[in-house]
Amino acid sequence: MNHTTKQTYMALLILVILLAGANTVQAVSAGDECLTAVVEDISPSSVGINEQFTVGISLENCGTRVPENITFEIIRIPPDIIVTESLVAYIPKFVYRDSERQLRYHMRTTPDAKPGPHIIRMRLTYGSDDAYVVKYYDAEVIVTGEHAEPRISSVRTNPRYIYEGDTVDLSLEIENFGKGIAKSVVVNLDHDFKGITNSTVGSLATGGNQTALFKFKAGTAGTFVIPVIISYEDDYGKQRDEYDIQLTVLDRKGNLNVASVKVDPVLPYEGDTVELTMRIENSGDNSINSVRVYYDHPFKGLKESFIGTLDPNEDGPAVITFVADEAGEYQLPVTITYSDDFGEEQIRTNINLIVMEKSSGAGTAIIVLLILAVIGGLIYYNYRTTRSKDAVIRQLMEGNGNSDGSKKE
Structure with a gap:
């Protein structure tokens, strides 16, 4: 191997060593302290109003080092969710690098909880002063509710047939056809008669019914379409439904x-x-x-x-x-x-x-004569009527006799 070849080989070897060193540095950096929180389950998955449920949290190590000084806490709760245990969990140190820690929070919804999504805000902190990490997480809890549906199931009036001037007792049967409870039910009539226009029913359970009573005076005759407004509260808040009833007032002046x-x-x-x-x-x-x-x-x-x-x-x-x-x-x-x-x-x-004027005896006599003449005329008319009837009967009798004689001849 000549000198040039040796230099080239050494240069390549140094480059490989440098590259291997760089990779090692990155791996050490990526394998530093790392911890994450996972919302594992919300049980039951469908949370109703005024019901208990649990939220499960899993703390998992995502790095190569064992995390220390771990704190997990709930920092914000919706007003209609109550946590029945401590909001802060402190863990000094994981036992080993691949450890996990399970947390479970027992909660419940309030009796007046509103249906819909509710966000629970959580915070995870860990590490030392020189490498302090803060992470935030959200858990979404869906609160389910039911709609109420109070409606008019029957209409009755007393008297049954209403006349102008009558005082009327009106009974509206209100029945809840929905699945939720109808609370604070108030029924209003939008009519122009003198009398009572609103009636408080109270609460209606599913399938329950109550009678709203009204009293008014039917001032004028005619056919009237009267709006009926039913105000109430259910799981979704304040509601207002409007229906119509028809009343016919017959024409009669007074009682x-x-x-x-x-x-x-x-x-x-x-x-x-x-x-x-x-x-x-x-x-x-x-x-x-x-x-x-x-x-x-x-x-x-x-x-x-x-x-x-x-x-x-x-x-x-x-x-x-x-x-x-x-x-x-x-x-x-x-x-x-x-x-x-x-x-x-x-x-x-x-x-x-x-x-009558006071008059002389002659005037009185004339009046008496007139009265007697009227009476006499009535007697004469009755007499003539009687004679006429007798004559008709006699003729009928004689006619019947002649008829029989003719037959004999």
């Missing part, structure tokens, strides 16, 4: 009717004391209070009569007396006032009254 009117005497004369009686009937399904009748007449005497309370299908008299001090034909306005659960109401009507 009070004038059953009869009596004037005593029937044909009063000028100067007579008259007793006027009007019977007021409650034809509705509810009691009516403070029934008062006012007669707007021009005579001296009483003008108002107080009846009081009338129960369903009950009637009462409104009686006044006055002196008919002037003859003539009168149309007396009458105002009937009453009160119910929704305030005071009025009904107006009229009464016709004839007051």
Whole structure:
């Protein structure tokens, strides 16, 4: 081997040694302290509301050296997840290079936990002061929930057939068709009647039902589409659903009717004391209070009569007396006032009254004669009608006899 060949060989050998040294340095550098955390499992995988679960963490050595001064801790927890043990785990040193350490945290969701993803923030630290390492990890916990679905299952009214002026009891059966619990259920009616517009139901379990009660006065006749708003809370928070119901109000003015009117005497004369009686009937399904009748007449005497309370299908008299001090034909306005659960109401009507003039005996005699003539005319008409009937019967009888005689001949 000549000198040149020796130099070339030595140069190649030195290059190989240098390259081998470089690789060794890199391997030592890559094989330094290394530790990692792995979220192994969340059990059960589907976490419900107000349920317990566990989170398993595995600490694994990813380097060539044994890690020291290891601290693993949970640094941020969602408000609706509770950890039931210490948040910090301290490990002075792994036993050997390929060691692993298993951590398991017991947790539970709160009763008001909101469904959806929840992030748990964790931190891993290890090493000495001159080689201190900090790593962060996230564990995602999916909280599952159920939707509630409160709906109207039936509609009932009392009375069944609603008339204008009726006081109505409305019952809405609310049933939960969903899988979650409906909490703080409130039902509102968007109507223009006088009365109650909201009803608190409370909580409804799955398949549960409650009755929302309302009371109102059907002020006007017609067909009405009434929005029904149901507000509630379920696992996903506050909810609001809207439905419609239809009510038909029939045309009838009020619950009070004038059953009869009596004037005593029937044909009063000028100067007579008259007793006027009007019977007021409650034809509705509810009691009516403070029934008062006012007669707007021009005579001296009483003008108002107080009846009081009338129960369903009950009637009462409104009686006044006055002196008919002037003859003539009168149309007396009458105002009937009453009160119910929704305030005071009025009904107006009229009464016709004839007051005769005081006259001489001849005039009275003429009136009596006229009355007698009318009565006589009625008697005569009845007499003629009777004779006519008798004649028809006689003719029929005679006709039947002649018919038989003809047959004999």
